Amino acid sequence: MNIQIRKLYYGDIPEDKTGGAIVSKDTKSDWPLWEVFIRSKQGLDHKHVGSLHAADAQMAIENARDVYTRRMEGVSIWVVESKHITASNPEEAGELYEPAVDKIYRHPTFYDLPDEVNHM
């Protein structure tokens, strides 16, 4: 599928302001973006560490192994294509998060704990 896209990277000046042409690009020729999650040791969670390009899931795992675990950072890798992640909209932060601010009774801070109980 041939579609018109405008490629912008960080710090780029939009082409229509510089007089450059809008590039026509075959979207299929670009490798998709993958998000990478690494578990640093057994028992811990997988943590998001970054993203990379790869043609398929297997290549994404291998790229992640080379890019993100070469200094012994991990024992397990997850990859997921970035397009499968749905993110919350920052503009909706008000209605999403602010209602929780004044509900301090949701924190378990109103119990008297015996001294013997540590790590609560």
Add this chain to the structure above:
Amino acid sequence: MNNDLINYTLHLADNSLILGQRNSEWCGHGPVLEQDIAITNISLDLIGQARNFYQYAALLRKDGSTEDSLAYLRTEREYKNCLLTEQPNGDWAQTILRQFFFSSYQYLLYQQLQTGEDKQLAAIAEKSLKEATYHLRWSSEWVIRLGDGTEESHDRMLKAADELWRYTGEMFIAADYEKKTGIDIAALKEPWQKRVKEIFNEATLPYPEKIFMQEGGKQGKHTEHLGYILSQLQYMQRAYPGCEW
């Protein structure tokens, strides 16, 4: 016997060093950032293996050699690497196929070597086998990806196979110094061919026909490419003997 062992150890070291040096030429030029890192990672694995073998060879020689003098101060005729490892990078397809042919071989070889009589070589082989296993997996997937990819990538793989096939026969012909190692190098040929057939089949590439095979690398008779590699590799030590940094 000891001389044979030294030469054999040098042969193993030279294979890894030369292929590592070749792959390192991609550093900063890989087709995409991720593959640039992948191929140079493999390069570092190979150079690491070469160091282990050179250190052992230096120890056996008892003549004041070091891993550095063995890598930097031997001439082309003293190098014993297989011809395949010194072939030019060409395009990505050729680099991938060279790695696949060689990793398939190295994988089988290290498996044998780790159970061999010589304890030091066995230990190095055991450690290096994990790396070779990954190189084989990585390069196999790339052969399939390119062979069964677009028309252009398929054509480039065919061209690469055409270019490299003639250097694959030598690997399975034992040099004199290989004959007393206890490893039957000719016996690796069949499993190697089986692996190549499997992967080529999956990659929709025809298995190459029988052609005349080049040999001589193991005896120090190289293609014209090795001289250029060594002049680049050894330049600093030749120009400034004993320099360190």
